[in-house]
Amino acid sequence: MSQCLNPFSNSNPLRSKILRFFVVFLLLFGMFASSGSGPTVPTARAADSSNQIIVQLLPGQDILSIDSLLNLTLVRTLGLSNTYLVAVPLGSSVSTILTLLRLNPLVVFAEPNYRLYSTQAQQAFIYYDNNSAPLPDGSPNPQAVQTATNQWAWQRIDLERSQDVSEGQNMLVAALDTGVNANHPAIKGQLVPGYNALDGSANVNDDNGHGTFVAGVISQVAPQVSIMPVKVLNSQGQGTVADASDGILWAANHNARIINMSLGLYTNSILLGLSVSYAQDRGDLVVASAGNSGTADKRYPAAYPGVIGVAATDSYNHKASFSNYGDNAAVSAPGVHIYSAYYTGGYAYGDGTSFAAPQVAALAAQVWAKNPGFTPSTVNNRILSNSVSLVTSDPTYGTLLGAGLLNNFMAVNGL
Numbered sequence: 001m002s003q004c005l006n007p008f009s010n011s012n013p014l015r016s017k018i019l020r021f022f023v024v025f026l027l028l029f030g031m032f033a034s035s036g037s038g039p040t041v042p043t044a045r046a047a048d049s050s051n052q053i054i055v056q057l058l059p060g061q062d063i064l065s066i067d068s069l070l071n072l073t074l075v076r077t078l079g080l081s082n083t084y085l086v087a088v089p090l091g092s093s094v095s096t097i098l099t100l101l102r103l104n105p106l107v108v109f110a111e112p113n114y115r116l117y118s119t120q121a122q123q124a125f126i127y128y129d130n131n132s133a134p135l136p137d138g139s140p141n142p143q144a145v146q147t148a149t150n151q152w153a154w155q156r157i158d159l160e161r162s163q164d165v166s167e168g169q170n171m172l173v174a175a176l177d178t179g180v181n182a183n184h185p186a187i188k189g190q191l192v193p194g195y196n197a198l199d200g201s202a203n204v205n206d207d208n209g210h211g212t213f214v215a216g217v218i219s220q221v222a223p224q225v226s227i228m229p230v231k232v233l234n235s236q237g238q239g240t241v242a243d244a245s246d247g248i249l250w251a252a253n254h255n256a257r258i259i260n261m262s263l264g265l266y267t268n269s270i271l272l273g274l275s276v277s278y279a280q281d282r283g284d285l286v287v288a289s290a291g292n293s294g295t296a297d298k299r300y301p302a303a304y305p306g307v308i309g310v311a312a313t314d315s316y317n318h319k320a321s322f323s324n325y326g327d328n329a330a331v332s333a334p335g336v337h338i339y340s341a342y343y344t345g346g347y348a349y350g351d352g353t354s355f356a357a358p359q360v361a362a363l364a365a366q367v368w369a370k371n372p373g374f375t376p377s378t379v380n381n382r383i384l385s386n387s388v389s390l391v392t393s394d395p396t397y398g399t400l401l402g403a404g405l406l407n408n409f410m411a412v413n414g415l
Helices: 016-033 062-070 092-103 120-122 141-150 152-156 159-163 210-221 241-253 270-281 357-370 374-387 408-413
Strands: 050-055 071-077 083-087 108-114 115-118 127-130 172-177 226-231 239-242 258-262 286-288 308-313 331-334 338-341 348-350
Touching: 016 083, 050 062, 050 092, 050 241, 062 071, 062 083, 062 092, 092 108, 108 239, 108 270, 120 308, 152 159, 152 226, 152 331, 152 374, 159 348, 159 408, 172 210, 210 226, 210 338, 210 348, 226 241, 239 241, 241 258, 241 270, 258 357, 270 286, 286 357, 286 374, 308 357, 308 374, 331 348, 331 357, 357 374, 357 408
Parallel strands: 172 226, 172 258, 258 286, 286 308, 308 331
Antiparallel strands: 050 083, 050 108, 071 083, 115 239, 127 348, 338 348
16 A cells, blocks of 8 residues: 655655755745735734744744755744744745744644734823923932822722722733833832843843833832833833733743733634733732723733723713723723823823723732732732722713722722
8 A cells, every 4th residue: 555645744755855846936936926925014904014923933943954954044043932932034025934834733733923012002002291390319209109099090999998998019910012111210129130132131121101101000009019120011001912922921930920912913813822821820920901902802801711801981981982891891890091100200191091001910919918819810800890880970881890899908808
């Protein structure tokens, strides 16, 4: 009986000829097929238009042999096991290379290195408060601190009474974002060493502002928590799933208990999903912003199982006009006219689900600090079950904003 040969098998003598002919054919086809197309403008909903691909191989396989076969360049090995970032040569079709990789039985998955964005970069704004600059000695401006303490959002979530019970002592929250201003008087006392996934260094300087604002929200809600800045977004508030994945794994492997991700994309990235699952398997609670596009379209990581996706509400306990909803939202928190730390010093006002999410991450720290024996799912359930329904205040969207509006006092006490 004749034996059927697998063209990808290392033991098959026809492997090289068949596969190389197939590769050349598809590469040429891809070049001709794409030669007439015009340039595309990437958006928050589109895949990264660069020439990078993420590849995961079966254990024990050599990425260099596959790179050589397809004329790819290894950019770097990623944190997830057997996973690599490779670059497609100039003039070659990324879609064609993806097809070839996905046909290879040694490849577990292959996908573009998708772009993701800070939620604020999609549609929200930060306005600097000109009267909030730190004092000449570097200490916080008392007027700005008072404004932060008295802001409307904290009254809605019953923050003051909750802080009489817990301020997040001995809890570590990782903020995956644009970095932080480590010298900002509002947060510098709570920072621990972080990581820059963009270049593999320890330099987490914030050159955008989004990350410092997020860290400032965490600090206000849980003033005793430790904040670990993990820089995964650049000065434009943009990043890739490869960098986000490495940031998640770094935080999980360096003892973060809660991971806040005020960022996302509208494509279900396999790598991002696996990285979130890795952190969850290690006992981390992951919180993510729902997004600012005013849509129910699934946005990741907020829509992944077990992640607490956070929508934004306004001072009337309505859905914020920009906030996403539906499957993106497990719970809601104030997200309009939030007052927090500005990356050049002082304070600013900001809008966005980016600034609702860190309230939930900080509340999780409050709950966990008071109940150190809780599991991530117990903390999650405590937060959701003690939220206040928004059905009456917002008949249109109230049922689409998750469990409702945070109530920190009830969640910390388990009322």
